[in-house]
Amino acid sequence: MTAALASRARILAVPDGRGTTALPVLSGAGPLAPRRTRDDDGAAHVVLVGSMAAPLGGDHLALDVELADGAALTLTSAAATISLPGPGPARYDIDLTVGEGARLDWRPEPVVAASGSHLVLHTRITLAAGARLRYREEQILGRHHDWTRGAAPGRLTSRLTVRRAGRLLLDQQTDLGPGAPGWDGPAVLGGHRATGQRLTVGHPQPEPPPPPLPQRQPGAGDAALLTLPDPDALLLTAAAPDGLALRRLLG
Template sequence: MTAVPGTAALTAAARVLAEPDGRGGTALPVLAGGGPFALRRTLGEGPGAHVVLIGSMAAPLGGDRLAVRVELRPGAVLRLTSAAATVSLPGPGPAHYEQELTVGADAELDWSPEPVIAAAGSHLVLRTRIELAAGARLRYREEQVLGRLHDWTRGGGPGRLTSRLTVRQAGQVILDQQTDLGPGAPGWDGPACLGGHRAVGQLLTVGLPAPTAPAAGDAALMALPGHGAALLTALAPDGLQLRRALAGRQGS
């Protein structure tokens, strides 16, 4: 962890390395966090490891540069969750948050953290890169909420969230999308984008049962060009309804 000269901003990173332990389970030879990141292994079911990402301080603030890097070696199984939502807060300029996820052959990653919330006056630039080897399995849930409840009730509105997600499978790009939501982003609240909703999320599966096709509502299920890859995207008025929409449509 380092401080950016001349500001109160931070540069910090967390790293997780998972590998088979030789006894049918998954070991974590690297579990390291700094700054706002604390990582804890918890008891889980089955052969996989379960890591919880805990925010040890308010972050990201404008100007911060944060990164989370997760690598699964071939055959490892890992579930990563978080203890609370990630709330971006105002500061001098946008905050930058990078997520790099690498999943080896026959490894399985379940990425299911709590939502990212863009508080009023903030701007978070979120960049996620996922590299999947042939035969890797992935369940990736992403939830984004514009503004906290009291931001809206006090007339502050949302912050801005610029997000890009790139997924490669066996070296080939199967998904590369960018969204720019919140004040300052062109047309973000119009009918072609959020259409008055305040929460957007997606559930990406690769090599696992795909989400079920939505019967109705503001959601869409797409087959991706990769092998066994599907993407469910949903909009909702708030984070709770978004979670229900995604949780109720997972494949069995």
């Protein structure tokens, strides 16, 4: 039996005094390999590259991202994160800390729960009062060939906790896939296999209020736009039949 893997990656972004952002810490381990690429709009751009198949059941991955005051960072990934079966659930802990006047654009590719897997994912976001955040999260139950052969998807237990200036802004948990009560019922996914959300904090909202979502087409999925306790914090949540339809809903 293959031993479980424990891996932690760290990214530290700081202003460099020339109007751009430096990355004094950019360290990876195991399957988590952060790589700097061409900067975006004055923000450092890091691509998270998966250097090996992970997480497998029993693995514990962790990613710590910290933005000092005034830093700007965009984080994407080269491919989806695929949770694979193994001896027990896998864990993935993500901690994002965004300082005063800093801005983080978080938009990695989806997390995919392959048949037979169970991933426990917890993302904790700590924002200073003047921090800005754009956060996109996409989750897909089962790979394409799981669907085509009628196999059950994997299970994904996910929690998102957001604090701003020491105050709790959002704390929600979903438990989806075989073994989770009611996950496929009309009150949860309603037969869909992809879900996600887009959280925006600290960016001025348009006046008048945001326009309505595009008219829903049959089979395109469902979405809801929610205003959080802070007036400049919006949460768009969506469920869709597949990843492509989900991306269209999230924009």
